[in-house]
Amino acid sequence: MGTEMTGADIVVQALTELGVEVVFGYPGGAVLPIYDALFQQNRIRHILVRHEQAAVHAAEGYARASGKVGVVLVTSGPGATNAVTGITDALMDSIPLVVLTGQVPTHLIGTDAFQECDTVGITRHCSKHNYLVKETAKLGPVLHEAFYIARSGRPGPVVIDIPKDVQIMKARYAKPGTIAHKTYKPQVKGDLAAIEAAVDMLAAAERPILYTGGGIINSGPVATQLLRELAKATGAPVTSTLMGLGTMPDDHPQFLGMLGMHGSYEANMAMNQCDLMVCLGARFDDRVTGRLDAFSPTSRKIHVDIDRSSFNKTVRVDLAIQGDVGSVMEDMLKVWRARGHRAADQKAWWEQIKGWRARNSFGFEQKGEALLPQKAIQRLYEMTKAKKPIISTEVGQHQMWAAQHFGFHDPNKWLTSGGLGTMGYGLPAAIGAQLAFPGALVIDIAGEASIQMNIQELGTATQYRLPVKVFIINNEYMGMVRQWQELNHGGRYSESYSDSLPDFVMLAQAYGWKGITIEGPDDLDAGIQAMLDHPGPVMVDCRVAKLANCFPMIPSGAAHTDMILSAADERGEADDDAKALV
Amino acid sequence: MKHLPSERHTLSILVDNEAGVLARIVGLFSARGYNIESLTVADVSDDHAVSRITVVTSGPPPVIEQILAQLDRLVPVHRVIDLTAYGPHVEREMALVKVAGVGDKRVEALRLADIFRARPVDTSTASFVFEVSGSTEKVNQFITLMREVGLVEVARTGVVAIARGAEAV
Ligand SMILES: Cc1cc2nc3c(=O)[nH]c(=O)nc-3n(C[C@H](O)[C@H](O)[C@H](O)COP(=O)(O)OP(=O)(O)OC[C@H]3O[C@@H](n4cnc5c(N)ncnc54)[C@H](O)[C@@H]3O)c2cc1C
Ligand SMILES: Cc1ncc(C[n+]2csc(CCOP(=O)(O)OP(=O)(O)O)c2C)c(N)n1
Numbered sequence: 245m246g247t248e249m250t251g252a253d254i255v256v257q258a259l260t261e262l263g264v265e266v267v268f269g270y271p272g273g274a275v276l277p278i279y280d281a282l283f284q285q286n287r288i289r290h291i292l293v294r295h296e297q298a299a300v301h302a303a304e305g306y307a308r309a310s311g312k313v314g315v316v317l318v319t320s321g322p323g324a325t326n327a328v329t330g331i332t333d334a335l336m337d338s339i340p341l342v343v344l345t346g347q348v349p350t351h352l353i354g355t356d357a358f359q360e361c362d363t364v365g366i367t368r369h370c371s372k373h374n375y376l377v378k379e380t381a382k383l384g385p386v387l388h389e390a391f392y393i394a395r396s397g398r399p400g401p402v403v404i405d406i407p408k409d410v411q412i413m414k415a416r417y418a419k420p421g422t423i424a425h426k427t428y429k430p431q432v433k434g435d436l437a438a439i440e441a442a443v444d445m446l447a448a449a450e451r452p453i454l455y456t457g458g459g460i461i462n463s464g465p466v467a468t469q470l471l472r473e474l475a476k477a478t479g480a481p482v483t484s485t486l487m488g489l490g491t492m493p494d495d496h497p498q499f500l501g502m503l504g505m506h507g508s509y510e511a512n513m514a515m516n517q518c519d520l521m522v523c524l525g526a527r528f529d530d531r532v533t534g535r536l537d538a539f540s541p542t543s544r545k546i547h548v549d550i551d552r553s554s555f556n557k558t559v560r561v562d563l564a565i566q567g568d569v570g571s572v573m574e575d576m577l578k579v580w581r582a583r584g585h586r587a588a589d590q591k592a593w594w595e596q597i598k599g600w601r602a603r604n605s606f607g608f609e610q611k612g613e614a615l616l617p618q619k620a621i622q623r624l625y626e627m628t629k630a631k632k633p634i635i636s637t638e639v640g641q642h643q644m645w646a647a648q649h650f651g652f653h654d655p656n657k658w659l660t661s662g663g664l665g666t667m668g669y670g671l672p673a674a675i676g677a678q679l680a681f682p683g684a685l686v687i688d689i690a691g692e693a694s695i696q697m698n699i700q701e702l703g704t705a706t707q708y709r710l711p712v713k714v715f716i717i718n719n720e721y722m723g724m725v726r727q728w729q730e731l732n733h734g735g736r737y738s739e740s741y742s743d744s745l746p747d748f749v750m751l752a753q754a755y756g757w758k759g760i761t762i763e764g765p766d767d768l769d770a771g772i773q774a775m776l777d778h779p780g781p782v783m784v785d786c787r788v789a790k791l792a793n794c795f796p797m798i799p800s801g802a803a804h805t806d807m808i809l810s811a812a813d814e815r816g817e818a819d820d821d822a823k824a825l826v
Numbered sequence: 827m828k829h830l831p832s833e834r835h836t837l838s839i840l841v842d843n844e845a846g847v848l849a850r851i852v853g854l855f856s857a858r859g860y861n862i863e864s865l866t867v868a869d870v871s872d873d874h875a876v877s878r879i880t881v882v883t884s885g886p887p888p889v890i891e892q893i894l895a896q897l898d899r900l901v902p903v904h905r906v907i908d909l910t911a912y913g914p915h916v917e918r919e920m921a922l923v924k925v926a927g928v929g930d931k932r933v934e935a936l937r938l939a940d941i942f943r944a945r946p947v948d949t950s951t952a953s954f955v956f957e958v959s960g961s962t963e964k965v966n967q968f969i970t971l972m973r974e975v976g977l978v979e980v981a982r983t984g985v986v987a988i989a990r991g992a993e994a995v
């Protein structure tokens with residue numbers, strides 16, 4: 245059965261059948277046969293990046309924005325090792341990817357051959373699954389299975405290592421029917437008895453809160469709709485992790501904003517004081533819980549997650565429901581309606597929340613010469629929101645300010661590296677998202693330090709005429725590092741100053757981009773407008789106050805109730821226990 | 827949660843008999859800081875498609891629960907059974923114990939071996955290699971006694987285990 249084809253042709257054929265439109269990659273000796281096969285077809289578009297790490301982040305941005313599997317193609321040895329940071333990033337943030345790596349021919353494996361590395365060994369613990377394909381005949385089935393694994397259950401990156409001789413040899417290939425893996429069968433439906441118990445707990449709660457996360461985005465746009473219905477039915481306040489932003493509209497009266505280390509006062513206080521916490525597709529990350537023994541000490545907790553290992557990992561819960569959060573919320577709503585529940589009287593609870601909200605914890609006051617970074621992001625939001633932009637970020641203070649001050653109203657519009665916190669993620673991720681949505685406004689909110697970690701990708705955007713915007717919040721510091729040094733290490737700014745910065749405008753121009761400088765509050769709006777008016781890619785060097793700190797903040801190892809709201813609460817030097825935490 | 831008292835658990839893991847699976851399991855234990863007290867692996871199906879890995883681990887109950895969940899989500903893992911939690915099961919290990927000595931010591935070694943139902947599987951005029959099998963405690967005890975009569979070296983298989991009764995678990 246099937247047609248006789250070379251391994252390289254099987255790769256291209258299978259990818260086509262799997263609906264792949266874009267592959268992000270970089271060629272080299274061990275993948276030349278696949279590149280040759282790509283050259284001779286026009287169904288799959290190959291995007292040539294400038295560094296393999298960026299290929300993976302671009303595929304992540306593409307995947308997160310579109311909900312599809314991102315595909316990467318790199319060579320053996322350095323190509324594969326350069327991809328490792330991106331693969332790890334995708335694992336931490338549950339992003340579905342298939343990464344194809346070239347390998348030396350099978351008979352040379354293990355001989356320290358030119359550009360050989362143990363790719364399956366290196367990626368074993370930073371991928372959801374990986375394969376070394378030693379026979380051409382297995383290539384087709386492995387590719388189809390890899391896509392199934394990458395996107396089902398808790399999504400993640402799957403690596404397929406393909407020796408060069410396997411690409412050249414021929415085998416019969418036929419499109420397989422539906423893939424059902426012999427052992428990997430993620431549970432989608434939640435247990436009905438548990439769902440009924442959860443609904444009754446929700447109906448009886450006086451101080452409930454929905455704590456939502458990236459799992460809702462993983463589940464797909466329907467889950468976002470269902471969350472909004474569930475919020476409406478129960479009347480409960482909703483908070484979101486960094487990864488879940490956009491699932492509740494930012495201006496929804498029941499939305500308390502992001503929770504956690506740099507989350508809002510009301511979100512963290514409500515988590516601390518609730519009597520029932522319903523965690524929907526979030527994983528009790530340490531940025532969210534703060535000190536574990538002080539984390540919401542008196543509440544009962546329900547956790548909905550597709551991955552059993554997320555339950556009771558750091559926080560014990562009273563009721564765990566394994567399943568797809570969309571499916572579980574759908575069943576919860578059915579049960580809720582069937583039982584005729586109405587939202588309980590939460591008047592006292594909302595009064596309390598109103599009090600916390602009145603602290604206006606994201607508030608800031610723009611005065612004086614220096615532009616506050618918060619102000620820059622707030623204006624960027626206000627001036628672009630009608631266009632429903634897709635926002636990516638690098639990592640640091642600017643990322644947190646973006647989470648706090650850019651309002652998100654829809655899922656899949658917010659691309660950020662949460663779990664690994666990878667500087668250099670934002671520009672390639674924006675490129676990937678722009679490829680998925682050529683007509684969209686895509687902005688990378690960057691720091692001047694992070695942007696230099698994958699700055700070479702300016703060339704990729706130019707080559708493919710992608711009108712990506714990079715908005716650099718330039719505080720001349722690795723601000724997040726500097727902030728921790730101010731708070732924990734007596735203000736000793738060891739190696740956190742961004743010295744010898746390039747002239748970003750000239751740099752942009754050198755790559756064929758437009759460059760704009762915003763010097764202060766007075767040219768902020770004009771600068772943003774000029775960025776929006778230019779049809780091509782633009783880099784904005786927005787100079788902001790150098791020493792601004794990102795508040796509110798729950799210092800590492802502190803409880804939600806020990807939140808620092810402003811500079812006045814700073815501690816200056818931490819004790820050794822706190823210093824030891826990340 | 828890590829401050830609760832530690833428990834010893836015997837896990838039986840059925841996996842695809844493929845290259846790299848053992849590395850995946852062992853790597854999971856080391857990457858997440860779980861203990862491995864012993865580990866055995868061999869293929870157990872007619873078609874050589876499935877292997878059984880038996881791991882003896884220890885940790886507080888929440889850690890054991892995490893270990894089970896983490897193993898369960900690995901793609902090549904078919905099933906994970908916590909035999910300690912399951913209940914009635916048999917655990918055995920085998921050791922080859924080399925003892926050298928002459929005269930009284932040699933006689934005493936043979937006598938003790940007999941009590942433990944250990945069989946000499948190699949004999950020279952100055953040494954024995956005994957094969958002993960049983961629970962970990964029994965094997966430990968035997969080895970301790972052999973120290974006094976000229977223990978030279980030991981090789982052990984680690985624990986293999988299976989549930990009691992007619993059914994496959
Ligand atoms: C500088 C910096 C500061 C940070 N500060 C904060 C902060 O203040 N607040 C904050 O929230 N985060 C912060 N983070 C991010 C943080 O590190 C974590 O990445 C984030 O909190 C995890 O989000 P999550 O819990 O939604 O889980 P995700 O990492 O998005 O994981 C998704 C969870 O949902 C489950 N899941 C996946 N698919 C499904 C499905 N279909 N159905 C059901 N479940 C599913 C997964 O198994 C997993 O448990 C910060 C990161 C950085 C770099
Ligand atoms: C690859 C990588 N290296 C180091 C870090 C540690 N780190 C976190 S934030 C940060 C500073 C980022 O500076 P910048 O991009 O200027 O952002 P700012 O905090 O100033 O907004 C550093 C070095 C990281 N997250 N990623």
Ligand SMILES: [Mg+2]
Pocket residue numbers: 640691692693717718719720721722723
């Ligand atoms: Mg900076």
